[in-house]
Amino acid sequence: MTDFGAENAFAGAAAKLKEHYGIEVPVSAVRVVTEEHGAAMLAQEKQKSDWPESGGVAGVPVLIAEIDGSMLPVVETAEPGAGEAPQDRRKTRQVSWKEARLALAHQPGSVTPIFGATLGSAEEAGERLAVCALQAGAGRQTKIHGVGDGAVWITEQREAQFGAQANYLVDFPHLCEYLSAAAEVIAAKDKSAWMTEKKN
Template identity: 45%
Template sequence: MVRPFSHSAKVRSRGYSTPLQRRITDFGADVPFGKIANKFKEHYGIDVPITTACRITEAHGEKVAGLQERLHEIPETRGAEYVVAEMDGSMIPVVATGQSSQSSGCHDRRKDRRVEWKEARLTLAHSKGCVSPVYGVTLGGADQAGDLLLDCAIRAGCGAITRVHCVGDGAQWIADQVSRVFALQADCLIDFSHLCEYLAAAAPVCAPAAPKEWVEQQKTKMKDNQVSQVLEILEKHKEPESAAKDAPVRKCYQYISNRQHQFDYKGALKADLPIGSGEVESGHRYIIQDRLKRPGAWWKKENANSMLALRVLRANHGWDAYWDSQFQHAA
């Protein structure tokens, strides 16, 4: 049967045009699927079933995730003088349903439902002074996050002479991955606010009469790279080994002593480079948590991965290019 209008308009019965799919996906990447129907009724006066909104959004997210290609080789061109790179993990709720035992005669996968928390590792990189980072996110392990950080750095302008300045919270896996993918081309710096939290916890023990003043003195020393002097002060007040595991002075001492080569704040400030990892921490909120960490929401891992792909696509300003390609494909 020939349908002239359907042929010329490139639509089919009970189908959804590419412009409509774009709007559904746009809403789906921002709000729970249950709210999309109300928003479409309010904005466009049409009814969109929740299941359809979910199916279309997740299908495009899966397609976006499949289109992502990773860069693994730093170009031989000079590149930017400095590239700032950060990565960190954030926990999201996931659910899995296993295969029920055939011998038990039970085929209801809901009876084998497991809920857990999965770490989403966010990476970003940008050249010094740039305000538009390149983002990446993975639900994989540390090596995948490291490869993703390298990809972001290359896209941000990393070249043969580039110095990669990485700021993190002190997690060992971050330092290991920076060393693995950048070798001697990068250095790690402990996020200054994380350091201050340890100092603030130790202050009431080291200087009970004036804890705030003590913290400011140690902060000044650390910014001047006087790490050994701060360690000497902490050692004088360090709790005995028999004390509780969370003894604040001992924890602060260990935190600093185990990372002594990661406190070059003086060099970073002189080069006008950041000493905090606030960019990646704020990225967790508006890229990951705003959509995937909602009360009562649990995600299948594959659907969470698709949603993360959509949100990173938008953060990287690739939204228009993706939909342009979908329009061309539809034509």
């Protein structure tokens, strides 16, 4: 309902709910639910602006907060222009790639992380990570631990969002990948022994 209410006039959203799902919802209910969702989103954005003070709350002792990107295929088709005959939109299909950035934060041992995501910039992803951390209980005394692939944008955003409150480890598979590349230059003659020594 919120999706329809955000994209259309509230009356149009009610009509789409009837068309798509066969349920009748009063226009006033669409308005209330959509506006409540918008208010919650605004509160989440405001919560980010409170970092790192977090209203003076000490916060939980430790959080695990991670962020990473993944490429997604995006398919777009051309709309027929005004006065043009409808055409097979499959023939106008354009495929491109966009990076989706997913953030999560949780207390150690928790099985219910707080998630955030964006198709936006690294800075937006960093803000999503900070909001996730706040919702998971971060405060001015919380130590925030992260693990990931070591991408520069990730380490920059951790520093920008959390400063000295955060530490970061490169995960073992990526560390091995980086060590393997280094071994080509440092120990080309005995790469295997060098890798074993560094991993231990």
